[in-house]
Amino acid sequence: MAEIVGAFALSHAAVMVRHWEQATAADQAAVRGAFDEIARRLRAARADALLIVGNDHYRSFFLDQMPAFCLGIGDTSIGCGDGGFPPHALPVASQLADGLLEGLLARQFDLAFAHNLPLDHAFIGPMHNLFGGAGLPIVPLFQNCVAPPLPPLARYLALGAAIAEVLAQIEPGLRVALLGTGGLSHEVPLPDWRRLPQDAEGEHWLRFMTAGRSGADAKTLERIGAEVDRWGRERRGRIDETFDRELLAWMQAGDYARFADLDAETLRRRGGNGAQEVRNWVTVMGAVPGTRAELLVYAPVPAWLTGVAAVEFR
Template structure:
């Protein structure tokens, strides 16, 4: 029998790699990093064969010429390697990935996109770098559109997680599977609505998102300058509410937010909590544990880590 043995939700920031020394809130940054390592140890203890990584796209894997709501990597997977994150081919559990994609489509629950040659960015590779360090596992990469409206409704992300859970349970054999949701929490990026850019910087960003498929690196230096010049907009109250939902097994309540309300309260970067929602739903919304929450303005983000163990009393079955 194929079982989901652990879930992890974790924020990501490439500024961990590129601007650690310039980070003023070193204690907070250290506690967050330690929580990533603690989650990594829990993943190791759960002994997964495969890790489903649900992450976002930062216009280095998908561009405005084609933006599916949900995409499953079912073949080759290459990490773009920006900002010191892993680069190059990643090992994919093709059998499980194709089973999940086929089950979702054949069952009529989701017409997901799939890619036999998927490029991922730090929306997945940040988790590979910190949460899968030293683990001999294959992955199933799943990309959720969180930055190019119209975005999939939060309720659809919740339903997708449940459908993935059912598909994994139906997979023949005895795979042990973990699920990671990578992204969030509250933050605001200086990224426009692509449909109505305002000013030179926003027009540049939209052009990079439209034309970057073959030369995204050419746009990266200015992109980073625009991001580094942004002011932090973190909402610790929202982040605490979300993490409390995770702890209580009630993250499905976040579906009460519309896309517009979520951005108003927690910033456009908070749209990444869709990845946590897919993960939590795949874990059957079992109660979780908060490992860390830190406000790190230099990274523009409220940084959280949580673990969901579906086994009774929080113990991984052996």
């Protein structure tokens, strides 16, 4: 059986990478210290592979094809080059990915799969922050967090439990770590596609959301990046420290089942559209019942638009 030797979750934010220096020195030090501690613990756990659970921001999946869940298979995943990261390849633990895909399908989780899945900053950012862009072979698990409608959060807990069941039956002796990325509360200029205005601005967003893997035109991408940066300069992200600490308290108590009581509207209303990314954390929680979260950092950082957090589920 494969062994889960570590389970972690941390925030990602493109503006954090592009404008790290805009946060206070104290916030920079606290977040950097937490990321370095996760990297140290992963190395100490001697993990052979990292199952990384993240989402996408209309870089790999678009309105013409938007699965709820998709497992990356093959030998390599390539970073899209968004969020301030240069495009670079990450090795995929292909045998582990194949075993997870077959095992989850057998447990009635109808995951999509993608060969050599391209990855955006939701995946590349944490790998860069933890390992400088190198490190463990990965298995990328995409979860839709940006294009509603979205599955109920109970489904993510159940998916995590199924992942643990499959790992217990495949890859004897393999040491696997889990990492969920995204959140906590934040708001980014990424509108609900169902409510786009019937004007030039709506057409601009629709081009981005339906561009396909060839990508939107350079002018559109530049405009979106500039809008995110402007939100950071103007501190427009909607951080709700009370909500974030409430969720973190549930994790610290090991009360993961409470997340099943949340719905998409509550997450959006209390934590902004970016709070949907806590779903990636919930899948990891579902795989490690009986644990409690150790809080490594929480820093509400307006310059990064995000309530930044990092935990280990121990």
